[in-house]
Amino acid sequence: MSDSDNCADVDEMKSPDEIFEEYEAKLNDALAEVEEPPEKPGDGIRLGLGDLSLDRRDFMKAGAAVGATTALAGCSGFGGSGGQGTTSSGGHGSVPDHKVAPGEHDEYYGFWSAGHSGEVRVVGVPSMRELMRIPVFNPESARGHGFDDQSKRLLEEGGGYTWGDSHHPNLSETDGEYDGEYLFINDKANGRIARVNLKYFETDAITDVPNVQAIHGCCIQSPDTDYVFGNSEFRTPIPNDGRDVKNPDEYESVFTAMDPESMEVQWQVRVDGNLDILDTDKDGRWAISSAYNDEEGVEVEEMTHDDRDYVKAFDVPKIQKAVDNGNYEEVNGIPVVDGTQDSKLNQGSDPIVRYIPTPKSPHCVEVTPDGKYAMVAGKLSPTVSIIDIEKLDTADDPADTIVGQPKVGLGPLHTTYDDRGHAYTSLFIDSQVAKWDIEKAVEAEKGSTDPVIEKIDVHYNPGHIQATQAMSADPQGDWLVVLNKLSKDRFLPVGPVHPDNDQLIYIGDDAAGMELVADEPVYPEPHDAIMVEADKLDPATVWDESDYEGEKPYISEDESGIERTGEKSVEVNVSVKRSEYGLRDFTVKEGDEVKLTATNIEGSRDILHGLAVPQYDVHLALAPKDTRQATFTADDPGVYWFYCTYFCSALHLEMRSRMIVEPRG
Numbered sequence: 001m002s003d004s005d006n007c008a009d010v011d012e013m014k015s016p017d018e019i020f021e022e023y024e025a026k027l028n029d030a031l032a033e034v035e036e037p038p039e040k041p042g043d044g045i046r047l048g049l050g051d052l053s054l055d056r057r058d059f060m061k062a063g064a065a066v067g068a069t070t071a072l073a074g075c076s077g078f079g080g081s082g083g084q085g086t087t088s089s090g091g092h093g094s095v096p097d098h099k100v101a102p103g104e105h106d107e108y109y110g111f112w113s114a115g116h117s118g119e120v121r122v123v124g125v126p127s128m129r130e131l132m133r134i135p136v137f138n139p140e141s142a143r144g145h146g147f148d149d150q151s152k153r154l155l156e157e158g159g160g161y162t163w164g165d166s167h168h169p170n171l172s173e174t175d176g177e178y179d180g181e182y183l184f185i186n187d188k189a190n191g192r193i194a195r196v197n198l199k200y201f202e203t204d205a206i207t208d209v210p211n212v213q214a215i216h217g218c219c220i221q222s223p224d225t226d227y228v229f230g231n232s233e234f235r236t237p238i239p240n241d242g243r244d245v246k247n248p249d250e251y252e253s254v255f256t257a258m259d260p261e262s263m264e265v266q267w268q269v270r271v272d273g274n275l276d277i278l279d280t281d282k283d284g285r286w287a288i289s290s291a292y293n294d295e296e297g298v299e300v301e302e303m304t305h306d307d308r309d310y311v312k313a314f315d316v317p318k319i320q321k322a323v324d325n326g327n328y329e330e331v332n333g334i335p336v337v338d339g340t341q342d343s344k345l346n347q348g349s350d351p352i353v354r355y356i357p358t359p360k361s362p363h364c365v366e367v368t369p370d371g372k373y374a375m376v377a378g379k380l381s382p383t384v385s386i387i388d389i390e391k392l393d394t395a396d397d398p399a400d401t402i403v404g405q406p407k408v409g410l411g412p413l414h415t416t417y418d419d420r421g422h423a424y425t426s427l428f429i430d431s432q433v434a435k436w437d438i439e440k441a442v443e444a445e446k447g448s449t450d451p452v453i454e455k456i457d458v459h460y461n462p463g464h465i466q467a468t469q470a471m472s473a474d475p476q477g478d479w480l481v482v483l484n485k486l487s488k489d490r491f492l493p494v495g496p497v498h499p500d501n502d503q504l505i506y507i508g509d510d511a512a513g514m515e516l517v518a519d520e521p522v523y524p525e526p527h528d529a530i531m532v533e534a535d536k537l538d539p540a541t542v543w544d545e546s547d548y549e550g551e552k553p554y555i556s557e558d559e560s561g562i563e564r565t566g567e568k569s570v571e572v573n574v575s576v577k578r579s580e581y582g583l584r585d586f587t588v589k590e591g592d593e594v595k596l597t598a599t600n601i602e603g604s605r606d607i608l609h610g611l612a613v614p615q616y617d618v619h620l621a622l623a624p625k626d627t628r629q630a631t632f633t634a635d636d637p638g639v640y641w642f643y644c645t646y647f648c649s650a651l652h653l654e655m656r657s658r659m660i661v662e663p664r665g
């Protein structure tokens, strides 16, 4: 960057077109340099834009650009008709109704990450109705997350940040199938991994992982969730305490293994290059990670300089053995094993980490439901590299583990599966989903387009795609969701911040082809989703008080009262039911620390109460039989009506009592 670029001189301001052209040139350079040259403009699909006759690829790239006004004008011209532009022959088979009738239930639970909203969203599939939100890394008032003592402590001990960037939700497995116990999710922003308890749909653990920056890849170890793994994407000095700050050669990326029960970090492995997204095999041996920037540059030109990057396959039992044998260095209390290419543990025929060359800057790894292959999407290369997992153990040359490389289209990012041997890859630049035949791709020449069966347009620029139960050993092969980064013209404009567009595609009829059935606007910005048959989960409808016994009390009506516990401290216990609190009022003294405990003593499904204390920033959300606590200092003398926030009954508005704060005098 030249000095003048930093100058705010008006003459230096670039037009939107200039900015877009620069981006386009940069992207074209990157694409031209990958081993497989991209398809030439003109190979793509022609859109019905009349005289404009834009190539689809150009259109989509233009569409993705900031302020590309000319392309946008063309865009509004054909509006919603883009949905019909599939390249498949059919697309009108017998698609089951994705709408779920009033009062009926969905077949699947979907769990959506929510990106920089920091939460997890629960979505019914196939209706795509949002059922619930689970606050994870974000304080959230409706559910009281971060507004009662327990969740406040969780967020504080989990690093004390007030936001997160959640990308990759994972469901716990037993025998390779979802067991409905837990969901694990990463925070890319602050290098954390959290756990959601699926009995209560509530975050119950957040671990701030040491020695990392930007945990991006996150997955459980199949088939029995013995570990939760996380990848730090950004390379830093380790420990990152001020040493080597100007010495990027010394920066490293780290692979982390956590215990899913204690949520404590067990060990880490440092490697070359930037680790990215990961998945495991189905036998508890390999964790396979995409990676970029093996050049170890710190600027984009350096990061994309070389033709190759190395996928890293971590041999988990071997790493475990190295840890048991003391072959590590302890950093911030964590055993850190050297997994760099030069490590003595990686010499010879039995390395702890295999470095597998792929076309540069791949994006992702997703393992097939049968555990045979790991698919590595090319991102800058129009191919998907197919790694034969069995060969990870046997191949002398790591390059020989790649047994297929179909050419699927431009900007492949993520791959998912049905139960009939097909893979579905999202194409970010082409704005399409490519369906292809896995075994055909293994048999075909590398770079062949023959394995591709069909493509369908999506709107616009898809990231993750996910089919029902595709991350488990039991894929269903009926519904596919495509998480599109841009919605552009698909919905009523709502100001310059647009919703994303999640699209639902029916994939259950191979003869008729893929069928786009629904658009769903979503608040920014889910990255990934995972879907499970509804009957695999057994959520509680009321709290079971034995689940918090010993941690906090259960306050019955008789136990409601106030007790002075010190010169400047009181404990207030309140039972809660329709439509009253166990105390009509209570009096404390100015400056008292008030420890407030409230229990919703109702056992009725869906009868929740809140307890809000005005001007003390307190909100307890109380599900049936649940207890919550809040501690605060009553600094300001006066009368404070504490009131119920859930509309619980005809006397809801009357459901309030007084906290009286007397001047200390």
Ligand code: CUK
Pocket (backbone or CB within 6 Å): 167, 168, 216, 277, 363, 364, 413, 414, 463, 464, 527, 528
């Ligand atoms: S990443 Cu977002 S589109 Cu974080 Cu899974 Cu690929």
Ligand code: CUA
Pocket (backbone or CB within 6 Å): 577, 578, 579, 608, 609, 610, 644, 645, 646, 647, 648, 649, 652, 653, 655
């Ligand atoms: Cu209780 Cu409203």
